[in-house]
Amino acid sequence: MVTGVAGDPGADFVRMIRDEGDVDRVIGVDMVEPAGDFGDIDFVLADIRNPMIAKVVASAAVDTVVHLSPSELPPVQGGRVSIKETNVIGTMQLLAACQKAPSVRRLVVRSTTAVYGGSARDPALFEEDTEPRIQPSSGWAKDAVEIEGYVRGFARRRPDVAVTVLRFAPMLGPRTDSPMGAYFALPVLPTVLGYDPRLQFVHEDDVLEALRIAARADRAGTYNIAADGVLFLSQAARRLGRPVLPFPSAAVGLVNQGLRRVGSVHLSAEQLRLLTHGRVVDPARARDKLGFVAARTTAETFADYAGGRDSIGLLNPGRLAQVPDRLATMLLTRRSLDG
Numbered sequence: 001m002v003t004g005v006a007g008d009p010g011a012d013f014v015r016m017i018r019d020e021g022d023v024d025r026v027i028g029v030d031m032v033e034p035a036g037d038f039g040d041i042d043f044v045l046a047d048i049r050n051p052m053i054a055k056v057v058a059s060a061a062v063d064t065v066v067h068l069s070p071s072e073l074p075p076v077q078g079g080r081v082s083i084k085e086t087n088v089i090g091t092m093q094l095l096a097a098c099q100k101a102p103s104v105r106r107l108v109v110r111s112t113t114a115v116y117g118g119s120a121r122d123p124a125l126f127e128e129d130t131e132p133r134i135q136p137s138s139g140w141a142k143d144a145v146e147i148e149g150y151v152r153g154f155a156r157r158r159p160d161v162a163v164t165v166l167r168f169a170p171m172l173g174p175r176t177d178s179p180m181g182a183y184f185a186l187p188v189l190p191t192v193l194g195y196d197p198r199l200q201f202v203h204e205d206d207v208l209e210a211l212r213i214a215a216r217a218d219r220a221g222t223y224n225i226a227a228d229g230v231l232f233l234s235q236a237a238r239r240l241g242r243p244v245l246p247f248p249s250a251a252v253g254l255v256n257q258g259l260r261r262v263g264s265v266h267l268s269a270e271q272l273r274l275l276t277h278g279r280v281v282d283p284a285r286a287r288d289k290l291g292f293v294a295a296r297t298t299a300e301t302f303a304d305y306a307g308g309r310d311s312i313g314l315l316n317p318g319r320l321a322q323v324p325d326r327l328a329t330m331l332l333t334r335r336s337l338d339g
Helices: 010-017 053-059 079-100 139-157 179-184 204-216 233-240 249-261 269-277 284-290 298-308 317-338
Strands: 027-030 042-045 064-067 106-112 162-168 189-192 221-225 244-247
Touching: 010 027, 010 204, 027 053, 053 079, 064 079, 064 204, 079 139, 106 139, 106 204, 139 162, 139 269, 162 204, 179 269, 179 298, 189 233, 189 249, 189 269, 204 221, 204 284, 221 284, 233 244, 233 298, 244 249
Parallel strands: 027 042, 064 106, 106 162, 162 221, 189 244
Antiparallel strands: none
C-alpha cells in the first residue's frame, strides 16, 4: 500500500512498483483522485487522518506500507493547518492501523534532510546520528521531526516490522514539481545578502530507486538519500542564466509578501534556512547498508532539471561566454576599417 499517490513522487512510484514481478497487488491511497492512469493499481479514495484507514490495511492484508503522504505541499486547499494535520495526524492514524495489522511486515516512511535544521552553527556534513544545533521550529521540517518520533515509537512497539526512514535531500528533475524547482524557475532569484549556501539535491529518478530498494528489502534504519557533490547557490544561478537579487535577511518577509501578491512561489521558512545556510548530508550509510547509490551527482541532477524545463534565463551562460570573442572581433573589424 502506498499513500500519497496523487502527487510526487507517489504517482511515479506506484507505476514503477506495479511492474515488479513478484508484487501481487498495489493499493494506492490519497484524498484526491490521481490525474494519471495507473492501470491495474487499486486506488482507494481515503483520508489517512480518518481511523477508517485501518480497515483498508486490515481488509487487504497489506504486508508493505510505503508512506509518501508527508509533504511540504498541501494535498488539498486549507493552508498550513491542513498540511500539518495530513503530515502528523495522518501519520499517527496510519501507524495505529499498521500496529493493529499482523500482516504488516515492512514500513517505509518519507522524511527530509530538513530535520537537521539550518543555522550558522551547523557542521559541514550531517550524518544520520548528527543532532541539529537548533531544532526546527516550524513548517515541514518540524512536521518531519514529529513524524520520525512517532515512527520510532511504532518500531519499538512492533519490532517484527522492518521500519525504514528515508531522509530525502531537496528533489529536482524535469518532471517533478518541487519547492526548489519552483524557486529556480523564478525569472530573478531572491537571495539572502551576504550568503552563498552550499546546496545538495537528489534526482527524481534516484528518489524512486531508493523507494524501490527500501520497499523490497528488510533494511531497517534511517538513511540520508542525496546525490554526491554540492553546488553553491551562485553557481546554480549562473548555470541557469538567472540574475540574483540579494536582500537583507530582515527584508525577506517583504520579499515573500511581494511574491505572493504576484501569484508566484512562496518561500517557506525551511527554504529560507536552506537558502541562507545551506545543508549537506553524508549518503554513506545508504550506500553501505541500504545498497543505494545515486546515479546522478548534484551537478548532474541540476543540469537535468534545467535542460528538461528549458529553464535557461536571459543571462544564458553560453551566450555570455561568447561576448568577449564578439567584442574582440568588433574591435579588430573597426581597426581594419580605420586603417
